[in-house]
Amino acid sequence: MAESTLADILRAAANGHFPPADGGTTVVPQPCHRDAGVIAFTAHSVVFTDEDPEWVRRTLATLDCDGLAATMNPRFLVALLDRTGRRTDTIDLLTVASPLPGPPPLRLTEVRDAGHARAGRARRRRDDVRVWAADGGVVVLGRGVAGRWETAIEVDEDCRHRGLGRALATAARHLVPDGQPLWAQQAAGNARSVRAFQAAGFRPVGAEALLLATDGA
Template sequence: MTETLRDILEAAAHGIFPAPDGGTTVVPQPSPRDAGVFAFTAHSVIATDEDPDWVHATLRAQDCDALAATMNARFLTALMDRTGRESDTIDVMTVASALPGEPPLALTELDDPAHPRVVSSRRRRDEVRVWAAEGGVLVLGRGVAGRLEVAVEVGEEARHRGLGRELARCARQLSGGEPVWAQVSAGNARSMRAFQAAGYRPVGSEVLLSARPRSAGCSRSRS
């Protein structure tokens, strides 16, 4: 039975990773929206509906360390050109198990589809839920391959008080027993420290490829 991206991510959430053999596994996209490159220790997974033979041939053509080829800018550019997609940034993948109990923060769930955080989250996630706390916002939704993802936002006036860490921890208590994923830009040291302090552990890196908005010169629309 062929592994899916969901299988691989669910296993990684429980500490079981692809074999560190220097290889690359190509799997189908779990949905038209979700494509990307996921790098674990000495093994990468590429979710794309493109020809796997093309993927492997393009990787072999990279003039760089084979273990780093999938995250090499030249390969990512070739993949985006091939698929007509675009990327934001390379993020660190982190994940944490669920926690029992009720969140210690006073959270108010927002039921406002026009809220800016709801609108932006729904571009990348399904089943989005948003909670407000004094000075911050917590978002949960289903992202790549249906995994449960968290994002937090802390207002400038509430920073340096540990609120980001507390919100990230609250997500673990709101997850309904599922592991929670968070993607953090490698250069965002403040956010990385907050998530690690809340119990999220780094498991790899990823770059997501999204369909380009319909515009002049682009024939594909965002899913």
């Protein structure tokens, strides 16, 4: 690939232009201290880290596994976590959707309480966080990896199986500012969330493993 930043790569992917499916790995600097990790597109991976790119390539070369998926191999991820002193949660499905015009087709009330539990969790991973509540659920927007707009939703347990998750994810597409693409991550095993976001028009673009700083930054 030509020299790019992670923001460049994500911007292109949101527009349907992906790294070449050549089995390769691109290593780019972290966009900030908070955000490091791996994104696996079709037959090409992007590792965003401030570690030595040659260390990344040497480590991948030692793995006895399918080269097309080597960056998501647990052995590589553990090596990267050990090297960086970071931690991780899950490998997520990374999805993106275009914005939608007009107000959301769902009654929402913005939550301005800075102490709201969902807002507090979101601010550990995102900037410019905003939270809206609906009857039975919550939708969150904020700037995450490389400044991209990201959304997350929550549905109360007694309100599930009524299409509210899809409605909240759709509402987020109306709320994203500046006509920007909107990103969302779903744990691969969370089938309900995957279905809700895809029903709301979010397109799968790859898999993502974020490496979380342990120093609270």
